[in-house]
Amino acid sequence: MPVKQRLMNYAGEVESFLRGSLKGxxxxxxxxxxxEYSLLAGGKRLRPVLCLCFARMLGAESKSVLGFAASFEFIHTYSLIHDDLPAMDDDDLRRGRPSNHKVFGEAMAILAGDGLLTEAFGLMAQSACGLPSDRVVRAIGVLAHAAGAAGMVGGQALDMAYTAKAGVSLEELREMQALKTGALITAACVCGAELAGAGDDQLLRARSYGQSLGAAFQIVDDVLDVVGDEKTLGKPVGSDEEQGKTTxxxxxxxxxxxxLARRHVAQAVESLSPFEGEEAQFLRDLAQYMIDRVS
Structure with a gap:
C-alpha cells in the first residue's frame, strides 16, 4: 500500500477521535x-500519527495513547490559527479555505487558539490515566517544553525577528526551524516512545528520527512555497518571498x-535501524515521502 494511503489510514483513527473531542x-x-472550524479542517495529522506509530512500534496499544496523540493536533492547530493572524504571517488561506480570523474575526481566532492549547493539556491528563503515571508525567513535560518558549513559540519569535532582516545565516535559520517546526514533530516521536515505556536508546533514536524528519519536512515546505501550487498545498504559494521570510x-x-533534505531523510531512516515491524517500515517510508512531496 502506498505510504500516502497508509498515512491517511493512520490519520483516520485520529480524525474519528477529534470529531468528538470537544463535545460536552x-x-x-x-x-x-x-x-472546531480549524481543528476539523483536515490535514495530514502528522504529529499525532507519529506519536501513535512510535507507541505501537514499542508495544503500546493505540487506544491507550490515542487521546494523548490527538493533543498534538490541538496544539498544532492553535499554532496555525495564531500564525495566520495579521500580526504574525497575515495569511488569508489555510488548508484550502479562509483562515480562522477571516471567518470569525481576530479576537475569536486568538481565543480559539488559546482554548485549543489549554484543552490539549486537559486531554493529555484525562486520556492517559490508564498508563503508568511516571510515563505520562514525562511525556507531558516533553510536549510542554516543545510547545513553549524554548520550542515552538520561541521559533515563531525568531521567525518574526528574522522576517525582512538581511544577513540571517544558515545556522540561524536551522535553529529557528528546529524550534518552530521540528520541536513539536520531535516531541510527538519521543512522547509516543515514552508512553510505551521505551528505554534510553529507544528514546534517543525516537528523538533523532523526529529531529531529522522535522528538518526535512520544513526544508521541503520551504521548497514547495517556491515550486508548489496553491490548490495542492491548501495555502498561498510564494508568500514566504513576498513577506521577506528567511528560507x-x-x-x-x-x-x-x-x-540537504535528502541527507536528513537518510539520517531519519538510519535512526530506525534496530526496529522491525509494520510501524517501523511505515516510519521509514514516511521519511522518504517528505522528499516525494516535491514532484
Whole structure:
C-alpha cells in the first residue's frame, strides 16, 4: 500500500477521535464553532500519527495513547490559527479555505487558539490515566517544553525577528526551524516512545528520527512555497518571498535545499535501524515521502 494511503489510514483513527473531542465540555457555542472550524479542517495529522506509530512500534496499544496523540493536533492547530493572524504571517488561506480570523474575526481566532492549547493539556491528563503515571508525567513535560518558549513559540519569535532582516545565516535559520517546526514533530516521536515505556536508546533514536524528519519536512515546505501550487498545498504559494521570510531556498537555492533534505531523510531512516515491524517500515517510508512531496 502506498505510504500516502497508509498515512491517511493512520490519520483516520485520529480524525474519528477529534470529531468528538470537544463535545460536552461546556464551551460557549461561538468559541466551539471557531475551535472546531480549524481543528476539523483536515490535514495530514502528522504529529499525532507519529506519536501513535512510535507507541505501537514499542508495544503500546493505540487506544491507550490515542487521546494523548490527538493533543498534538490541538496544539498544532492553535499554532496555525495564531500564525495566520495579521500580526504574525497575515495569511488569508489555510488548508484550502479562509483562515480562522477571516471567518470569525481576530479576537475569536486568538481565543480559539488559546482554548485549543489549554484543552490539549486537559486531554493529555484525562486520556492517559490508564498508563503508568511516571510515563505520562514525562511525556507531558516533553510536549510542554516543545510547545513553549524554548520550542515552538520561541521559533515563531525568531521567525518574526528574522522576517525582512538581511544577513540571517544558515545556522540561524536551522535553529529557528528546529524550534518552530521540528520541536513539536520531535516531541510527538519521543512522547509516543515514552508512553510505551521505551528505554534510553529507544528514546534517543525516537528523538533523532523526529529531529531529522522535522528538518526535512520544513526544508521541503520551504521548497514547495517556491515550486508548489496553491490548490495542492491548501495555502498561498510564494508568500514566504513576498513577506521577506528567511528560507532554505532563499539562502542556498532549491537544488541544494533538496540535497540537504535528502541527507536528513537518510539520517531519519538510519535512526530506525534496530526496529522491525509494520510501524517501523511505515516510519521509514514516511521519511522518504517528505522528499516525494516535491514532484
Amino acid at each position: 465540555r461546556c464551551i460557549p457555542p461561538g468559541l466551539l464553532e471557531s475551535m 532554505y531556498p532563499a539562502l542556498i537555492g532549491v537544488d541544494r535545499s533538496m540535497d
